[in-house]
Amino acid sequence: xxxxWRLPIIRTALVALVGGLFVVAAVSGCATAxxxxxxxxxxxxxxxxxxxxxxxxxxxxxxxxxxxxxxxxRAAAAPAYFRTLPPGAKLPSGAQCARWVRARPDAENKGMxxxxxxxxxxxxxxxxxxxxxPAADRLLAPRINGYFTGTTEEILRWAACKWGIDxxxxxxxxxxxxxxxxTTKGDWETNGCPPGHPPGADGKPGLxxxxxxILQNRYPYEKPSWPAIARSTAMNADTAYAIWRSCFxxxxxxxxxxxxxxxxxxxxxxxxxxxxxxxxWLTAPARRYISxxxxxxxxxxxxxxxxxxxx
Numbered sequence: 001x002x003x004x005w006r007l008p009i010i011r012t013a014l015v016a017l018v019g020g021l022f023v024v025a026a027v028s029g030c031a032t033a034x035x036x037x038x039x040x041x042x043x044x045x046x047x048x049x050x051x052x053x054x055x056x057x058x059x060x061x062x063x064x065x066x067x068x069x070x071x072x073x074r075a076a077a078a079p080a081y082f083r084t085l086p087p088g089a090k091l092p093s094g095a096q097c098a099r100w101v102r103a104r105p106d107a108e109n110k111g112m113x114x115x116x117x118x119x120x121x122x123x124x125x126x127x128x129x130x131x132x133x134p135a136a137d138r139l140l141a142p143r144i145n146g147y148f149t150g151t152t153e154e155i156l157r158w159a160a161c162k163w164g165i166d167x168x169x170x171x172x173x174x175x176x177x178x179x180x181x182x183t184t185k186g187d188w189e190t191n192g193c194p195p196g197h198p199p200g201a202d203g204k205p206g207l208x209x210x211x212x213x214i215l216q217n218r219y220p221y222e223k224p225s226w227p228a229i230a231r232s233t234a235m236n237a238d239t240a241y242a243i244w245r246s247c248f249x250x251x252x253x254x255x256x257x258x259x260x261x262x263x264x265x266x267x268x269x270x271x272x273x274x275x276x277x278x279x280x281w282l283t284a285p286a287r288r289y290i291s292x293x294x295x296x297x298x299x300x301x302x303x304x305x306x307x308x309x310x311x
Contacts, residue, residue, distance in 0.1 A: 078103035082157060085164030087249045087266040091143075094238075097161035098148050106153035109180075109302075111311045113152045113214075113233055116182040121146015121228040121235025128224050129246055136251040144242045146228055146235025152180055152214075153302075159237035163245045165269070170241070172297035173273065176289070177216040180302065182233045184216065185209035192220040194227065215240035215276075240276070247272035255281040270294075 078100040085091065092100075108114065124144045129136035148158045156174055160167035178184035186209060190199055193208035202209055211218045213236035217229040222243075228235040246252055250266025252275070260281035264271070273293055274286030301307060 075103045079161070080104065082160040082165075082167045084166045084169075084269055089164055091164050091245075092161055094143070094145065094147055094158070094162050097158050100161060101148075101150065101154050101158045106151050106157070107310070108151040108153075109308045109310050110152045110182075111309055113180070113182045116213075116231060116233045117152060117155060118149045119228075119232040119234075120149060121225070121232045121238060124224040124239070128222075128242075129251065131252075131254055132246050133251040133253060136246040136249075140242050140246055140249075140251075144225070144238055146232045146238045148234040148238075150234075152182075152233065155234050155237055156180075156214075158234065159241045162238065163241035165241055165244060165248075168297050168300075169269070169273065169293065170237070171300075171302045172293045173276075174214050174237070175296045175301050175307070176293050178214045179307070180214060182214045182236065184214070185212060186216050187211040187218060194219045194230070196227075212236070244272050244276065247275055259283065 108117075122145065124141055126137045126141050128141040128144065143162070148155060150158065153171075156170050157167050159165075160170040174180050185202060188204055188207040189210050190206060190208075192210050193199060194210075194212075197208050199206050199208050210220055212230040214233055215236055217225065217236055217239055219226055219229075222229060222239060225235065225239045229239055230236075247255075248266065248269055252264065252272075255264035255275065258280060260283065262271075262282050264281045270290050271282050271286075274280075274282060274290045277289035278286035280286055296302075
């Protein structure tokens with residue numbers, strides 16, 4: 001999807017042109033699952049008539065029964081659905097989200113992503129959010145690492161959990177951007193080319209793709225995440241929703257210094273979704289994009305037969 005430009009205010013008070021795409025969920029709510037699984041109650045082996053325990057054989061039987069009961073217990077403790085967490089909320093760690101997601105596995109429905117789904121990302125450092133409030137670099141940038149592998153749906157759920165955004169918004173936005181295909185390239189330009197991808201190298205004479213992957217992250221404005229956003233589905237989603245969270249937490253105050261409709265503020269999940277595409281706050285292009293994401297979310301487009309490509 002061709003994306004508009006984003007103009008952030010750099011901390012030196014100069015306005016620099018920054019491109020981007022954002023997608024959000026105005027869904028309220030708070031994930032409530034706890035970060036532990038209650039211990040399974042282990043029954044003692046039965047006694048024989050002489051008062052002795054059942055012996056090694058019965059111990060092994062009891063152990064097998066406990067193993068069988070442990071998996072349902074772990075799944076029951078993991079959230080079945082990840083919802084939007086409020087601005088400033090304490091976010092679960094990537095490792096905790098990985099445990100929750102793997103407790104409720106999802107099948108692969110986009111076979112072309114397998115290689116990218118098994119590639120992990122990298123840290124981006126603390127200069128990633130150069131145009132936003134310093135707190136974004138301090139609090140959010142160190143969390144970006146793309147450190148997860150799994151099926152495409154599991155990766156999207158992991159990103160939703162990690163950044164506290166409604167998972168159906170993530171599913172719908174990824175469908176709008178790429179039909180859940182990490183191989184997607186977009187925003188073809190004559191400049192702003194990533195290293196190793198000069199104009200013409202990717203199949204369009206004189207042009208190179210600036211946007212890459214399942215969420216169409218745009219290279220010129222996310223350079224510290226390159227090349228991981230192209231090689232790793234998890235890194236692509238991780239970076240995209242870190243950017244969304246920066247907007248949602250109120251760090252993107254530059255949005256009030258460029259053309260906008262209404263006033264940017266923390267806590268507007270859909271407004272931040274719109275900035276992913278338009279680079280502006282609730283302008284007409286942003287609203288059209290929001291409407292498209294909402295439509296896919298209402299339809300649950302990712303569940304439709306023609307969306308499935310498991311091979």
